[in-house]
Amino acid sequence: MPPVEILKDIYWVxxxxxxxxxxxxxxxxxxxxxxxxxxxxxxxxxxxxxKKGFKGNLLxxxxxxxxxxxxxxxxxxxxxxxxxxxxxxxAELVQPEKIFCSEMGKKNLLAHFHTENxxxxxxKTGDSISLGKRTVQFIETRMLHWPDSMFSYIPxxxxxxxxxxxxxxxxxxxxxxxxxxxxxxxxxxxxxxxNIILPYSNLVQKLLAQVKEINLAVDMIAPDHGLIWRxxxxxxxxxxxxxxxxxxxxxxxxxxxxxxxxxEMMAQAIMEGLVEEGVSARSFDLAVSHRSDIITEVLxxxxxxxxxxxxxxxxxxQMADLLHYMRGLRPANKIGAAFGSYGWSGEAVKLINTIMExxxxxxxxxxxxxxxxxxxxxxxxxxxxxxxxxxxLKEQV
Ligand code: FEO
Numbered sequence: 001m002p003p004v005e006i007l008k009d010i011y012w013v014x015x016x017x018x019x020x021x022x023x024x025x026x027x028x029x030x031x032x033x034x035x036x037x038x039x040x041x042x043x044x045x046x047x048x049x050x051k052k053g054f055k056g057n058l059l060x061x062x063x064x065x066x067x068x069x070x071x072x073x074x075x076x077x078x079x080x081x082x083x084x085x086x087x088x089x090x091a092e093l094v095q096p097e098k099i100f101c102s103e104m105g106k107k108n109l110l111a112h113f114h115t116e117n118x119x120x121x122x123x124k125t126g127d128s129i130s131l132g133k134r135t136v137q138f139i140e141t142r143m144l145h146w147p148d149s150m151f152s153y154i155p156x157x158x159x160x161x162x163x164x165x166x167x168x169x170x171x172x173x174x175x176x177x178x179x180x181x182x183x184x185x186x187x188x189x190x191x192x193x194x195n196i197i198l199p200y201s202n203l204v205q206k207l208l209a210q211v212k213e214i215n216l217a218v219d220m221i222a223p224d225h226g227l228i229w230r231x232x233x234x235x236x237x238x239x240x241x242x243x244x245x246x247x248x249x250x251x252x253x254x255x256x257x258x259x260x261x262x263x264e265m266m267a268q269a270i271m272e273g274l275v276e277e278g279v280s281a282r283s284f285d286l287a288v289s290h291r292s293d294i295i296t297e298v299l300x301x302x303x304x305x306x307x308x309x310x311x312x313x314x315x316x317x318q319m320a321d322l323l324h325y326m327r328g329l330r331p332a333n334k335i336g337a338a339f340g341s342y343g344w345s346g347e348a349v350k351l352i353n354t355i356m357e358x359x360x361x362x363x364x365x366x367x368x369x370x371x372x373x374x375x376x377x378x379x380x381x382x383x384x385x386x387x388x389x390x391x392x393l394k395e396q397v
Contacts (some may be wrong), residue, residue, distance in 0.1 A: 101121075139151040170225075248333050254270050265368060335361065
C-alpha cells in the first residue's frame, strides 16, 4: 500500500495487516492497519511507527517521499508494540534529533527497549513544538489506551493524530471514511470501542469535555488503526460521547453455553419471554459466537441473561472465558440474570450471579436452575424470566 498524502505535505506511511485475526483476544476478522504519518517541514517528523514485521512497508513508504535518514523528529504517541516495536530500528537508522513522548511514554519506552541514550524530549498537555511552517500541540490521553498515550494536534490543519482513539481494526485499500460504507466503518469503530476503550469510558468523557473546553477545532482525525475521519470527524466524536456514557437501549442479550442442549432450551424460552415484551433481543451460543462480537453487542444492551450448564462444579469453560473478558472491560448500567441446567451439584448459576454482582449488574433474580432436562413448567419459568427482565428494562430506559 503506497503512501497517501492526507493533507498537503502530510503523508500516511503505515502498513496494512490483512492477515491478523486475533488481537490479544479480540477477533479482528477484517484485519487492521498500523498507521504512521510523515510530516514534511523544516523539521521532518514521523508520528509513530508500525508493528515489527512491517518495517519494509514503513521504510518503503517513507523512501517514496524522502530518504528516511533525513527525518529530524520522531513522535511516539503510544508505546504499545503495534506502534513502537520499530522505534529502536528507526532510531538507529534515522538518528533523530529528538524523540517526543509523554513522561509515561519515556518510562515505558525505557521499560520496553532499555535504551537510555535516545534523545528523549518529554512533552505534556499544552506543550507545542514548531516544525517550521507548522506547529504540533500535544495532549496527554492517559489510558487511551495506555498510561503513555497522547494525541498530536496540528492546529494549522485542524488535524488530530489520535493514536488508538477513534480507530477501527479494518484493513482496506481506502484510507478515508468517505471512501467506505459508513455503517460498516461505524460497526468496526463500535467493536473497537467495546473491546479496547470501554473500561476507560470515564476518561473518554473527561477528554471530550477537555476538547470542548479548549475549543479544539478538528477537521480531520487520523487514528493509528483503520480509516481516517475526513468527512465525518464529528460523527465519531458523537459516537464516543454516546458509547462512553454507556446508556442502555431497550435491548437484551441471552448468552449461553450448553452441554446437552438443556441450557439452550432454557435460552430459547427466555428469548420468547423477551420478544413477547417487545424488547430487541439477541441470542448468542458460545459454541459459535466470538467473545469480542458479543462484547460489541453488550455496549448498548440494557440486560444480559447469561446461562451455562454446570461442569465439574463450575461453569462451562467458554462461559468462564467470556465472563473473565467481560469483567475486564467493565460494562456499566446492566440488568442481569442467570440460568442453566445441571446434573447433581449445579453451581454455574450461582457463579454467574457472583460475577455479575462483581460487575455491578443489577441482578434481578436468583436465577433458574434446572436438573438435567427442563420440563414444560421449567420452560414456562424461563419465559417468565425473560418477561420480567424486559419489563424491568422498559422502566429503566
Ligand atoms: Fe494500537 Fe494500544 O495499541
